[in-house]
Structures are given as structure tokens and as C-alpha cells.
Amino acid sequence: MNLQESAEMYLETILILEKKNGNVRAIDIARHMQYSRPTISQQIKRLSADGFVELDSNKHISLTPKGRQIAEETYNRHNILAEIFIWMGVSEQTAFEDACRIEHYISAETFDCMRRHYEYERKTQKQVSKTDNRLD
Amino acid sequence: MNLQESAEMYLETILILEKKNGNVRAIDIARHMQYSRPTISQQIKRLSADGFVELDSNKHISLTPKGRQIAEETYNRHNILAEIFIWMGVSEQTAFEDACRIEHYISAETFDCMRRHYEYERKTQKQVSKTDNRLD
DNA sequence: TCAATATGTTAGGCAAGCCTAACATATTGC
DNA sequence: GCAATATGTTAGGCTTGCCTAACATATTGA
Numbered sequence: 001m002n003l004q005e006s007a008e009m010y011l012e013t014i015l016i017l018e019k020k021n022g023n024v025r026a027i028d029i030a031r032h033m034q035y036s037r038p039t040i041s042q043q044i045k046r047l048s049a050d051g052f053v054e055l056d057s058n059k060h061i062s063l064t065p066k067g068r069q070i071a072e073e074t075y076n077r078h079n080i081l082a083e084i085f086i087w088m089g090v091s092e093q094t095a096f097e098d099a100c101r102i103e104h105y106i107s108a109e110t111f112d113c114m115r116r117h118y119e120y121e122r123k124t125q126k127q128v129s130k131t132d133n134r135l136d
Numbered sequence: 137m138n139l140q141e142s143a144e145m146y147l148e149t150i151l152i153l154e155k156k157n158g159n160v161r162a163i164d165i166a167r168h169m170q171y172s173r174p175t176i177s178q179q180i181k182r183l184s185a186d187g188f189v190e191l192d193s194n195k196h197i198s199l200t201p202k203g204r205q206i207a208e209e210t211y212n213r214h215n216i217l218a219e220i221f222i223w224m225g226v227s228e229q230t231a232f233e234d235a236c237r238i239e240h241y242i243s244a245e246t247f248d249c250m251r252r253h254y255e256y257e258r259k260t261q262k263q264v265s266k267t268d269n270r271l272d
Numbered sequence: 273t274c275a276a277t278a279t280g281t282t283a284g285g286c287a288a289g290c291c292t293a294a295c296a297t298a299t300t301g302c
Numbered sequence: 303g304c305a306a307t308a309t310g311t312t313a314g315g316c317t318t319g320c321c322t323a324a325c326a327t328a329t330t331g332a
Contacts, residue, residue, distance in 0.1 A: 140288080140289095142288080142289065142290095171289095171290075171291090172290080172291060172292080174290095174291075174292080174293095175289075175290060175291075178289085178290095179289085195298095
């Protein structure tokens with residue numbers, strides 16, 4: 001299920017907006033991603049044709065199970081990566097921005113190793129402050 | 137100096153081939169990157185127009201100072217990222233592949249934090265084996 | 273109610289970065 | 303020396319993913 005970066009971004013955005021607003025319209029996605037309305041319209045059409053989203057009669061967009069799975073995987077990786085970066089001392093904003101780009105390119109293997117490393121370190125050597133700019 | 141991923145890849149590849157072979161021809165780049173000869177020809181023309189590489193009368197390609205700087209930065213980040221991933225337990229091949237993609241998207245801030253974290257951990261808790269597949 | 277505004281879609285365009293086919297030129301081996 | 307092979311270039315094409323302009327439709331407020 002190796003989707004393009006852009007498709008993952010759309011699906012993750014839909015999930016985020018769904019959590020925030022309940023329902024999701026194309027215009028909401030356009031504002032959130034800072035893309036034009038036609039761009040969203042086209043991409044939603046594509047995601048719909050490929051079975052990742054559905055539109056109801058009110059043009060409300062929802063994730064299919066298949067789409068939701070990808071959205072949630074992407075969302076989780078994004079957040080966990082950002083959490084790891086923040087733990088390493090990266091500022092919150094940069095951590096989220098970098099995580100957002102990197103999540104699309106990191107393999108499952110590397111992601112798992114980073115996560116395991118992080119969890120292990122947090123458990124064993126809890127209170128070592130090794131950088132100036134840690135947030136926690 | 138925010139170059140495209142693809143330009144960074146070409147420059148890094150030229151540096152690698154230069155280290156390996158002494159001189160670099162378009163065909164060497166094509167084989168290494170698995171792209172067609174015309175593609176390399178076009179991209180070298182572009183990199184040359186933008187002042188990142190030069191061609192001599194034998195069609196040997198060399199990096200300008202400006203090009204070399206980017207190539208070396210990219211190369212170093214690639215290797216250090218891979219080293220960190222391997223240290224975290226990622227297999228050598230995956231570590232290099234992931235590093236190769238991620239190096240183009242990670243910010244200086246996040247990269248520095250990862251590097252500092254790695255160096256600190258190596259220094260303080262040298263012999264803790266936390267995963268099965270560590271290489272060192 | 274109906275004009276103004278908001279939202280969605282269609283059509284057409286553009287840049288990046290690949291490709292193949294065809295041609296041009298350089299190198300090599302008999 | 304010359305045919306075969308290797309390398310480089312030109313021309314034209316394709317996909318992805320964005321854009322604007324223009325139009326279609328829905329919603330809202332005086």
C-alpha cells in the first residue's frame with residue numbers, strides 16, 4: 001500500500017479536520033493545506049475514484065476504511081516522530097514540520113527502531129537533560 | 137541555498153564517483169543513479185548553467201566550489217544519518233536507503249539534535265545493547 | 273426574495289523530472 | 303582504417319501535482 005506522499009497528506013488532513021470539526025468539506029482542506037479549491041476538488045475526485053474517500057449529497061467528505069487506515073497510520077507516525085524529535089531537543093514547530101515531511105519517506109524498519117530506541121531511553125534514563133532546548 | 141532534492145542527489149553522486157573513480161562522466165552517473173543517458177545529459181546541463189558543475193573538453197564533470205559544498209553537506213548528512221539509524225538497530229541497507237531520502241527533508245535543527253543525541257548517548261552509555269539487530 | 277457571497281467544478285496551463293527514439297560523435301578492436 | 307560499440311545530445315512525450323480563469327451551484331442576509 002505504497003501511496004504517494006501527496007495522497008497520504010490529503011488523507012491525514014481529512015482525519016485531522018474530522019477530529020476537529022466533525023465533518024469535512026473541500027474548502028476546509030483547501031484552507032488547511034493552503035491549496036486552491038480546484039486542486040482539492042481534483043484530488044478528492046482521484047481519492048474517491050481510488051476508494052479512499054466518499055462524498056455524501058452535502059459534499060461532506062468521509063474516509064473509507066481503506067482511506068482511514070492510511071490516514072491513521074500517517075497521523076500516528078507524524079505524531080510519534082514529532083514526539084521523538086521534541087524529546088531530542090527540537091523545537092515543537094520544527095519537530096512537527098520535519099516529521100510531516102519525513103513520515104512519507106521513512107521505512108517501517110527505521111521508524112520502529114527509532115520508536116523502540118525512544119521508548120527504551122525514556123524508561124531507563126528518565127531525567128537526563130542533555131540539551132538546552134528540551135521541552136519536557 | 138535550498139536546492140531541490142534531485143539536484144542534491146546529482147551533486148552527491150558526482151562526489152561519490154569522484155572519490156571512487158577520480159573522474160566522472162555522464163554515463164557513470166547514469167549507471168549509478170539508474171537513469172537514462174538523456175536524463176543525465178539534461179540535468180548536467182542545468183547544473184552547469186546554475187554553476188554547480190563544470191565540463192572539460194573530454195566531457196569530464198567536476199564540481200565547482202559551490203557545487204562541492206552542497207555535495208559534501210549532503211554526503212555527510214547522508215552518512216551521519218545512516219550511522220545513527222544503524223546505531224539504533226536498523227539494517228545497514230535500510231539505514232542508507234532511508235538516510236538517502238530523509239537527508240533532503242530534515243532541517244538543520246532536527247539533524248543537529250539527532251547528531252548531538254547520538255554523540256551524547258554513545259559517550260555516556262556505551263555498552264547498552266537494547267535491540268537484537270545492532271551492528272556494532 | 274433575491275443579490276451577494278461561499279463553495280465546488282471544468283478547462284486549460286505550467287514546471288519538474290523522468291522517459292524513448294533518433295541522431296551525433298568518440299573510442300576501440302580487428 | 304574502418305566497422306562496431308560506447309557515449310553524449312536533441313526532440314518530443316508523459317505523469318504528477320500544482321495553478322488561474324471562468325462557470326455552476328448552494329447558502330446567507332437585508
